[in-house]
């Protein structure tokens with residue numbers, strides 16, 4: 001996985017993304033946003049915001065910033081913000097989540113929905129999410145992780161060589177991810193179809 005392959009994959013996906021990945025991933029988006037326990041004025045960062053499918057779900061009294069690396073996905077997100085008059089969305093910016101241009105400790109909550117197995121370096125992504133999140137702030141991650149079911153696992157292994165083309169890693173391992181990132185997980189919930197995806201609620205220990 002490298003940035004060019006990701007940009008190419010999501011340039012292709014942008015036109016059909018909402019139809020193909022909208023409904024199937026939506027329970028996970030809703031789970032995260034209701035678990036955020038937002039307070040008026042909270043500054044929330046969503047990395048890999050894509051076409052902005054989650055943006056209408058945030059409460060009106062928070063300030064949401066969304067970033068993504070794909071121009072085509074972001075164009076759709078910006079059109080959604082205008083069309084739906086989402087005044088709680090402060091900015092939708094083209095930016096690499098692995099090297100963010102935000103100051104340290106600037107956000108109350110940082111969210112990554114279906115992104116950690118997409119980026120070239122998930123450890124660097126989490127490091128950056130922790131840097132821009134306030135100490136003791138919330139970090140939420142929704143993603144598919146390698147299945148514990150032997151049959152599904154063998155299918156994921158078969159698909160793994162297609163990661164570059166698909167734009168995500170089907171064999172992304174949760175234990176390995178947690179061990180390498182040092183994330184402090186407070187809660188894990190299974191979401192979406194057959195609970196095949198997980199939502200991690202983490203405390204930012206820096």
Ligand SMILES: C[S@@+](CC[C@H](N)C(=O)[O-])C[C@H]1O[C@@H](n2cnc3c(N)ncnc32)[C@H](O)[C@@H]1O
Pocket residue numbers: 006010021025029047048049050051052053054067068069070073095096097098112113114115118119120
């Ligand atoms: C599977 S999509 C998820 C989109 C959205 N979060 C959702 O819920 O549907 C992954 C998104 O991550 C973005 N992405 C991948 N690598 C990135 C990076 N390094 N920085 C910012 N965004 C990135 C892709 O462009 C894509 O829009």
